[in-house]
Amino acid sequence: MPTPHHDTCRAPARIEGRATWQVGRAQARAAGLLSSGFEAHGDGLRGYHYRLLAALEEWGPASQADLGRRTGIDRSDVTAALNELESRDLVARSVDPAHRRRNIVTITPAGIERLLALDEVVDGVQEAFLAPLTAAQRRQFLALLSRINDAQAPRINDAQC
Amino acid sequence: MPTPHHDTCRAPARIEGRATWQVGRAQARAAGLLSSGFEAHGDGLRGYHYRLLAALEEWGPASQADLGRRTGIDRSDVTAALNELESRDLVARSVDPAHRRRNIVTITPAGIERLLALDEVVDGVQEAFLAPLTAAQRRQFLALLSRINDAQAPRINDAQC
DNA sequence: TGCTTATGTTGGCCGTACCAACATCGACAG
DNA sequence: CTGTCGATGTTGGTACGGCCAACATAAGCA
Numbered sequence: 001m002p003t004p005h006h007d008t009c010r011a012p013a014r015i016e017g018r019a020t021w022q023v024g025r026a027q028a029r030a031a032g033l034l035s036s037g038f039e040a041h042g043d044g045l046r047g048y049h050y051r052l053l054a055a056l057e058e059w060g061p062a063s064q065a066d067l068g069r070r071t072g073i074d075r076s077d078v079t080a081a082l083n084e085l086e087s088r089d090l091v092a093r094s095v096d097p098a099h100r101r102r103n104i105v106t107i108t109p110a111g112i113e114r115l116l117a118l119d120e121v122v123d124g125v126q127e128a129f130l131a132p133l134t135a136a137q138r139r140q141f142l143a144l145l146s147r148i149n150d151a152q153a154p155r156i157n158d159a160q161c
Numbered sequence: 162m163p164t165p166h167h168d169t170c171r172a173p174a175r176i177e178g179r180a181t182w183q184v185g186r187a188q189a190r191a192a193g194l195l196s197s198g199f200e201a202h203g204d205g206l207r208g209y210h211y212r213l214l215a216a217l218e219e220w221g222p223a224s225q226a227d228l229g230r231r232t233g234i235d236r237s238d239v240t241a242a243l244n245e246l247e248s249r250d251l252v253a254r255s256v257d258p259a260h261r262r263r264n265i266v267t268i269t270p271a272g273i274e275r276l277l278a279l280d281e282v283v284d285g286v287q288e289a290f291l292a293p294l295t296a297a298q299r300r301q302f303l304a305l306l307s308r309i310n311d312a313q314a315p316r317i318n319d320a321q322c
Numbered sequence: 323t324g325c326t327t328a329t330g331t332t333g334g335c336c337g338t339a340c341c342a343a344c345a346t347c348g349a350c351a352g
Numbered sequence: 353c354t355g356t357c358g359a360t361g362t363t364g365g366t367a368c369g370g371c372c373a374a375c376a377t378a379a380g381c382a
Binding site for chain 2: 051132133
Binding site: 189224225226236237239240241260262263264 | 328329330331332333339
C-alpha cells in the first residue's frame, strides 16, 4: 500500500474534532506502517497471511471454514490467502479423513519461522506507532480502545467461541 | 457499506493485544456507524461529499484543485464527488473569469442545509461511537489520538498551509 | 514566441471486505 | 434407503476508498 496521507492541510474544523475522524487518521497511519513493514520484510505477505498464520499457531490445525470464523476473514478470502501460503510452504492442506469435503490446514515449521519474523516486524510497527506516547499513556490508550471495542462490536458470528 | 464485522471470536492473542489491531477495529466500527448514518439520512451522499461540503462552508469558494489539496482528496475524486453534489444542487461550479481553466466551486443554500443535517447525523455517530466512555475518558481518548496523529503524519503536501 | 506549470477530466489499478453461486460431501428424517 | 438439508471449498463478482497516469487546455514566464 502506498502510504495513505489522508491529511494535507488540516481538515475542516467540524471534521477535525470528531473522534471518528481522528480514529480514521490513526488507522491510516497504522495501516501505512504495517504495509511498509510487510513490504520490506514480508516476502509479499500481508495482514491476511499474518492473521492466518497466527491463528494456526495459537489454535492448532483447523478447517478453512473454522479459520475464517475465528479470524473474521471470509471463506473465499481464506482460500486465496491459503493458496499463497501453501505455495510458499508455510502451511499444508490435507483432507480430513472423517469429512472428506473438509481441508485440515496445518502450519509448517517454515510457517512458524516466518510467523516469528513477522512478529518482530509488527512489534517494530507498534513501537513506531505509539512513539509519541509515554508508557503510561500507551496503557491508557489501549485501555480506552478496548473499552470502546469490547462494549460495542455487533458480534455477528458468535458461534463456537 | 455493509457493516464490516472484522471480529468474530477474538483474534489470536498476539494480534489482539496490538495497538494497531485495536485501532483498526475501532475504525471499522466508526466507519460502519458512519456509513449506516449516511445511508439512512444522507440521500446517497457519503464521506467524500460531507468533507467537501464542510470545506466549502468553512473556507468559502475554492477551485477544485484547492479543494483537493485542503481536504486531502485526489483531484479526480473531487471531480466525481462534485458531479454528484452539483446534480443535487448542493454546490455550483462557475468558471473563474481570471483563470478560465479553473472552476470556482460554491456551496449553495441547499448545500448548507444538507451539511447541517449531515452534521447532526455525524454527531449522533460520535455519541454512539464514544458511548462506552465517560466525558473525562472521551477527552483523554481524543487527546491521546491527537498526540499520535500530530506527532506523526508524514505530511506530504505541506504547501500553502 | 515557446516552454513550463496548473487545472479539470477520464480511465484505470490495488487492497480490503463482502456476497452469490456452485459442486460436493455428511448427516439426518422419513 | 432415499431424499433433503446443511456445511465446505472454490470461483467469480461487487463496492468502496485511495491512488496514479494521461490528456487537452489555459496561464504564466523566459
